[in-house]
Amino acid sequence: MYHSTALVTVLALILYFYMGLRVAQARARFGVKAPATTGNADFERAFRVQMNTLEWLPIFLPALWLFAIYISDWIAALIGLVWIVGRAMYMVGYAKAAEKRGHGFGVQALAASVLLVGALIAILWRLLHG
Amino acid sequence: MYHSTALVTVLALILYFYMGLRVAQARARFGVKAPATTGNADFERAFRVQMNTLEWLPIFLPALWLFAIYISDWIAALIGLVWIVGRAMYMVGYAKAAEKRGHGFGVQALAASVLLVGALIAILWRLLHG
């Protein structure tokens, strides 16, 4: 069973859920009426935090689970925690200024890349040595 | 096996697929040429129906499956059906006016939250009592 990876999955989704709440708050505070998603820079930064995380979730979640299944549950979960920390840094930094989103972005990109490349190598290994 | 959850997954994806078709139709009808996604309020509402559903799919699908695996296939499927109904209400309401998207949004948010919190509790229980 993959309890640690399952837990990290839920924690990542809770952070992402919270980013969506911040978009709803920013919509109200800065007066950006639906269906618009532009028109106020503070709103747009909150929106892009959620959207960029959405863009990375289809990389992160499948790579996390393939890494867990083909390599190790707890190592996958550990790297997944690093991804969550990077995403939280990205959220906090980007809320201040677009220029401050770099560090968090780099941390999460590195974590996701390790999961994806690790899974790729492990799958190829199994296919060739299976 | 998780036949009920698998069926609800496919049904949710078919509804989402249909929302994409409506965006393509709205693009043609209201003359919004790709790559633009703004410029006509009717198009933008159709587009946001699809986009907001896309934003929630990475919460809904993993939470649905973790709930099914850790708790129950058919309860997960039942709550998943509620999510689909909420999403259909959201689509119909938002197509009329941005103000009419609230009820459907609330229904699907509640269903997704029950799946996510239920999965979290069940995973923690297993980790602590495993």
Add this chain to the structure above:
Amino acid sequence: MYHSTALVTVLALILYFYMGLRVAQARARFGVKAPATTGNADFERAFRVQMNTLEWLPIFLPALWLFAIYISDWIAALIGLVWIVGRAMYMVGYAKAAEKRGHGFGVQALAASVLLVGALIAILWRLLHG
């Protein structure tokens, strides 16, 4: 085990990852500063290539895996490869002009639809004859 489907999953994510890199390059080259995602047609086409692929990933990946589990690992992987080829054609075509995105779009839409409808039929069969 589903080694072929796992490999195709990683390959699809690598192509999607590469589309994200092209958006970052286009952001720099055409001077579209974050959080903006509009203002230059060349940037917008690169951005829409990534976004449209993101829109289809929650259909493609679950349908791919349900097809693999309910029908066949290697047939799923083969259709998944067709999806990847269609997505690459879409990327190359759309980069040239919005009008040239049609063929690649059609190929990937057909591949995803075969996976989704195949999975639906196989799940219903199991539920009824299980």
